[in-house]
Amino acid sequence: MLRYSVKRLGLALVIVSVAMLLLFCMIYLIPGDPAAVALGPRATEAMREGLRIKMGLDKPVWVQFWNFFSAAWQGDLGRDVLSDRPVATVVMEQLPYTLALIFGGISWSVTLGIPLGCWAAVERGTVADRIVGVLSVAVIAVPSFVVAIYALLIFAVALRWLPAIGAGEPGDIGDQLVHLILPSLAVGLGWVGYIARMVRASMLEVLESQHIRTARAFGLPERMITYRYALTIAILPTVTLLGVGIGQMLSSAVFAEIVFARPGVGKLVYDAILTRNYPLVTGAVLVTTILFVLLNLVADLIVGALDPRVRSRL
Amino acid sequence: MTVLAIKGLNVTFSTEGGQLHALKNVSFEVPERRIVGVVGESGCGKSTLINAILGLLADNGSVDAGSITFEGEDLTRLGAARMQELRGQRISTVFQDPMGALNPVLSVGRQMRNIQYRSGRSRNEKDARSEAMLRQVRIPDAQSALAQYPHEFSGGMQQRVAIAMALMMRPALLIADEPTTALDATLEVATIELLQELQQDIACSVLFISHHLGVIAELCDDVVVMYAGEVVERGTTRQVFHAPCHPYTRRLLECDPARQSGRTRHLPTIPGEVPDLRHRPPGCVFATRCDQRVDACDKTPPDVAVAAGHVARCVLAAAR
Structure with a gap:
């Protein structure tokens, strides 16, 4: 049972990582400049450039993904554009x-x-x-x-x-x-x-x-x-x-x-x-994905607990 | 004393293709403390016979005539509640496939405890009884076996667990439905010996269903030969095996691979097929495959008593 749980947990981590990759691609492919959207039409080009650098958008794609990926695993899902609070906190409240x-x-x-x-x-x-x-x-x-x-x-x-x-x-x-x-x-x-x-x-x-x-x-x-x-x-x-x-x-x-x-x-x-609050969208979707994967894991463990045949095969 | 007496039993199933006459005028007895074997090919009505005795015929099946008298009660007239009381307590069953016959998600101990639900004993007493029974069928470490699940046992052990469950309430009659068919040869012998030993100990009667003639000859006191839903011959094992009176019994014995002497390329078979039970021939049911057929076979054959307790349903038996 323990070995099974560990194996299923490992698989869950892989699934969440793939979900992160897809999520990142989705945001990256959305047309438009996130910095421009965040700052609104009256911002100057210098302000936009500043925010781009702050958001890491000037770096190569794979660096951007790695930053997003490693930060997310540490619980840092970025900051809410409107309230400037950490996205993780906002999502966890809800x-x-x-x-x-x-x-x-x-x-x-x-x-x-x-x-x-x-x-x-x-x-x-x-x-x-x-x-x-x-x-x-x-x-x-x-x-x-x-x-x-x-x-x-x-x-x-x-x-x-x-x-x-x-x-x-x-x-x-x-x-x-x-x-x-x-x-x-x-x-x-x-x-x-x-x-x-x-x-x-x-x-x-x-x-x-x-x-x-x-x-x-x-x-x-x-x-x-x-x-x-x-x-x-x-x-x-x-x-x-x-x-x-x-x-x-x-x-x-x-x-x-x-x-x-x-x-x-x-x-x-x-x-x-x-409100085009992209960091919040990404964070919330990611948390939802993790929730889905975890609840699926729970369902599999319940089946294992109910069926001795499944339990002993693991 | 007779434990089980079946008289003139007729069972039909209503199917889309018409009435299927599965058992026709079946009569035989299971005397006290005797082992009665039922032999026949697949589809000869062995399973229907068991279901009729247990009162577990499918919804489209019904007993049209005859009686099944068990310890003085006619089972065909009993209410569902009384019938349920007898099953597992006075009449018990061991089925062919032990893995399929045990519930896969309940522990062996739980299943054995449930069988004793009517006993009024405490949980501890029930578990002690189960453990003693498992020990009696020689399950090693009976106490921890109670906590195990069926799939954790080997096939032979599963069948011994099933036997322990069936005999736990010390029934008067044990129905063994091909209990060794799913086991390999060495386990078959061990299981037969175990059944014999337990039968002596519990002093019950056994209705032993099998198509394995060797096992029947070894184990049974009496034999009932079934063909296409009819009892074509019955008697003591000695009578039926040494002086078979029905042509079907003779052919069946000839076809037993164990009786072949010398090398042969083809095992003998009985030519022809079992008739469609929805359209029974008016006369003898074996007539179409019989090599000794006479004109009188077109009429319903009589049950001829050729010796004390030895009966054959054949016109030729009368002439002997």
Whole structure:
């Protein structure tokens, strides 16, 4: 297990490095002069030249990349052009809100998706199974920003059950949780459908296997067979799927944060793009990438913890 | 005393191609403390027979006629709850492929504890019972084996674990569904010896399903020969192996590679194919492949008692 974890961590570092290279290329290829953009139209050529040198833009490309790369690994993601604060600090301030949103989305999708999928598999071929199937496809098809807008209109504006905007009072966990309900639903609802479909399919496969027949031949109660003997195996592919799905949830989070006017990395990137605050965009995207890679690693480790066969192969 | 008595059992499956008559008029008995072997080719209805006894027929299958009497209760009439109570406690099963038969993500100890869920014992007592059972099937270091997972054992060890699980509740009947087919020859002998020893100790009856004639001859007291969902011949092992009365049994014995004397380029086979069970021939089911066919074979053959306890479903048996 330890060797596996170290190996996967090494791979994660490589992935982040490649992501950095791509990110650097992207910024480098954006047309226009960053110094000119930062200083605005009234700056003199001398001022622009000064800033270019300060930003290291006069150096060869590979030197620029190396500077960016080595600084980033030391946690230095440059400075926010507008506030002149370190980008790392600014992003880290916003990160907890986005993390809460993602975990809220995962909670919705897991607590609804797994039981629904399991139920549909046990009741396969019945009306209940069909209804779950149609609903799953429906929620997968609806984009998360549409869910966000309708959730806001129905539950916050019309019914006034839940708050419409913000992330709640700092320090007040209860208030923050109430503010999290609708945005995390917007992020997680589509995944309820994915997970329900996935769990149903893998449950049906597992329920056909020989060891389930053995469990029945031993007279074990059907409930024990479904939840202990079959579901434990059937959720393994779902965990892997969720690890990959976190990428999509991160992009849904951008919309949810904008619609619900919540702080968070998505909102930060959105605002930074509008103000052409490139160091902030780069820093936030990089942090998001690292988050994605790390959560994927966590998903793989969870699979290892749940499946002794995977564990011993490592 | 008879532990299991099957009388006139008929099982059909409704398929897209029509009704499939999988078991036709199957009758035989498993007496107390005896080992009864069931032989037959693949597709002869051995698995259907097991599923019918266990009450685990697929949704499209049903028992149309006949009875399966186990310790005085007709299993075909039992409710699902009572049937579930018997499985694993009074009737237990060892399956062919030990790796596939054990749950891959639960430890052996956990699975053995779950089988005892009805016993009302404490967790420690259950684990002690599991450990004792593993020791009895000669798993080395039984205590740490409880914490291990099925894939950590070799094939032979897995099958011994499966046997330990099946016999843990001291059932009256053990169904062994080709338990040695997936094992190599030396392990096969060891497993057979272990089964014999445990059968003596627990004093249970065994329904031993196999297509390996040598194993059947070695292990079983009685033999039931199945062909295309029918019991074509049954009797003691001596009767069936030394004086086979059904042409199918004779051909089957002739085809046993172990009986070949001298060198041969081709192993003998029975020409023809098993009939499509959706369209059973009206008369004898073996008639199309039989080299002793007579006109009377077009009618349903009678079960002829050729000796005490020796029955063959063939018109020629009556003439002998």
